[in-house]
Amino acid sequence: MVPSRIRRRYGRVPPRGDRTEVAESLGRRANLLCRRGSRASQVLQPADVPVPLGRPAHGAHPQLLLHRPADPLPHHEGPQRAGPDGVGLLRPPRRERRHQHRDPSEGVHRAAHREDETAVGPPRRRLRLVAGGGGPHPRVLPVDPVLFIQFWNAGLAYKKHAPVNWCPSCQTVLANEQVVGDGVCERCGTPVEKRNLDQWFFKITDYAQRLLDDLEPLKGEWPERVRVMQQNWIGRSEGAQFRMEIAERPGTFVEVFTTRPDTSFGMTFAVLAPEHPLVGQLVAGTSQEAEVAEFVHRVTLQTEIDRLSTEKEKEGLFLGFHAVNPFTGKPVPLFIADYVLMTYGTGAIMAVPGQDQRDWDFATRYDLPIIRTVLPPDDFDGEAFTGDGPAVNSEFLDGMGVEEAVATATAWLEERGLGTAKVQFRLRDWLVSRQRYWGCPIPMVTCPEHGMLPVPDDQLPVLLPDIEDYQPKGQSPLAADAEFVATSCPVCGGPARRETDTMDTFVDSSWYYMRFTDPGNPAAPFDRDKADYWLPVDQYIGGIEHAVLHLLYARFFTKVLSDLGFLTTQEPFQRLFTQGMLTRDGAKMSKSKGNVVAPDPYYETYGADAIRLYHYFLGPPTDDAVWSDDGVEGTYRFLNRVWRIVDGEAAATVDRDPTGADEEILRVAHRTLKRVSGDIDRFSFNTAVAALMEYGNALRAYLAGPGGGRRETLDACMEMMILMLAPMTPHVAHEMWEITGHTSMLAAEPWPAWDEELAALETVTMVVQVNGKVRDRVEVPADITEEAAGSLALASERVRAYLGDGEPDRVIVRVPNLVNVVVR
């Protein structure tokens, strides 16, 4: 059995040449990228690993899988595995020991900010080049502020007072993308609240169309579900926007957006969002004022979840005003209602109950008229009809199909200057400010005289001050540091106030891979030529949970930085492979759910390699995997069997002439290598492991066979075994490599090449079917001719029994695997 010395040691400190350390919050998978192609000898392989849960290592996690996929990949293209200065697998930082208070869920870049303040040397301890060890040491410099100012100068960063998502547990605001599931915090699972706060945003909405358009070429390169998720998230819809005059207040208008201008003749009322600015304006001083205020207050108190629940009955209130339908010239009652959101479109709608179920629900509850403007089919028994059909009750639109009617109605609005065709997106601007200590400070100051200004270049980066209390408490902990807050205006030199919010970690991960193309650059985020050389990333690997988070933000950053001249590419990741999540007890593994597998006992018992191998073996990496506490037994036993061959059984081999058994086992070895190579190429790691297990079984059968093992044969076979195991179980493989007398560094060994002739099967089992049912099996040479196969099949006694005296109607031959005899 693999000595516990090795198992234990390698559970924590992998040997030279392959320090893959597990450091990832459970339930998430890291991103990793590598460069392939004509320059395949160079592989860039950093991993963006959000930092750990305050523990140095987390073992029982798919993270283990993540470092590996990109490792074997380049083996099959061009030059062999990259040399020391070509491979850079970045290891996440260890927890900053000097700062015990830091939020353990925060990441690497913050540490870098601090370190630059105190240490002269680059933060090598946290970002280490691991594979190879001799190359340049990437380091991260605090250049986020530079990029932020670039965004500011380009008009893509702004501060706004707005209703935002607030996580009461994290004590900070969140981006829309970070509110997941039923309105809970992506990070901690706490239900999110709405608060009105001054916050910083990046104008990702300016890029909505491009982000959508550029998904198209990624078809086939990115998983379909990620493309679809992003499409839905961006949520483009086409329609028309037009204004309606308030009948009681000539000169006052309300803008509405609709995707169905063709149904305008069916408008029987109009609705404003309760937060709509016009509401207060209209009812001020009227008898409605108090009642409206009460209603608005009640609605805004509802949680987002309650308000958006489709189960809930719609509630509204008549404002006492009417809006004039421009199509009919007639006024319709104006309501406020909870089902209309201020945050989409214009915050106001025309309501057409005949063609919209939500409006139908509201109309029936408040007894409002319903006019159909699209004729439903005869057998239609629903309520609102949203399908296609001829327009009715719509004057000049009557008889037209929906598409034509939409175009005609829109043109009608445009001709009269009443409205315009309009594209609406669901995507909203990216909220980037956070009330956390551990983040890059937003490099802005506010001067009472000159307003908001970026921190001048020579004062960058803004470093995090040392403060006593790092805990989040509703506003940035930095705000409590008077010394930090007080600064001077870059324009007038007068007293000014420093921004105290920090940036979302997703800002960092949006461009980290760019930085890794030029990690040592002290003067700029990265060199344009270097970025252009490496990017886009050929193969990116990440978790599905980042479909609309990291992967959307990174695309946005790439386009912005491309527009600003930092690099050329428009898309960051050429090909994307998304891994599933690891689940346990039916839930995504996470600290908050308390179903995390504690790694240490597994390391102690099985060693890191057996656990790693089990992760590969669990199933297809695209699927969610279910952790099974005893499943690791299998891979553990397998490794031990291989180990025993090296560490014991090999000694029993003899020098003798090769026999048929020797040739056969070599054939198996080459066949396995071919299979494993192919499996790795297509990310089918579970079948690669299965192939290795089969190979191991064959090896043991060979050693136990007559004549025992021949030394030379076994040496060759084991060398191949170890080389194939190396990417998956580096520690044990490395040890075996040395035991078997090799002096080279295993990690630097090229991936072996198989002998096509040896890998080919000599004989195969040919199946003989009668009418598609297997009736016989015959061992035949792999190169058997169709004629020979056919007559062999017909000669089979079993087949003859089915044939009787008759002749087959048809004989289908697929050499060398199958013959199907068709009778009657």
Added chain:
RNA sequence: GCCGGGAUGGCGGAAUGGUAGACGCGACGGACUCAAAAUCCGUUGAGCUCACGCUCGUGGGGGUUCGACUCCCCCUCCCGGUACCA
């Protein structure tokens, strides 16, 4: 509701339209042992059969094909995303 993806033994899962269930877990039987662990050998989809074998079987129903887990149509259920988005 809409969109995407699934459904294969007790379990995780294999299978360019061509031997369904590779590989592993678990279970059962056996060897070794005073005993246990570890290890090794064997069996393990269901049913029928003394046996050679036969029948059935990849969520359900149709279809295409010499042949369907695989392709097409309909349905059921499960998972994920999203949801008063006008």
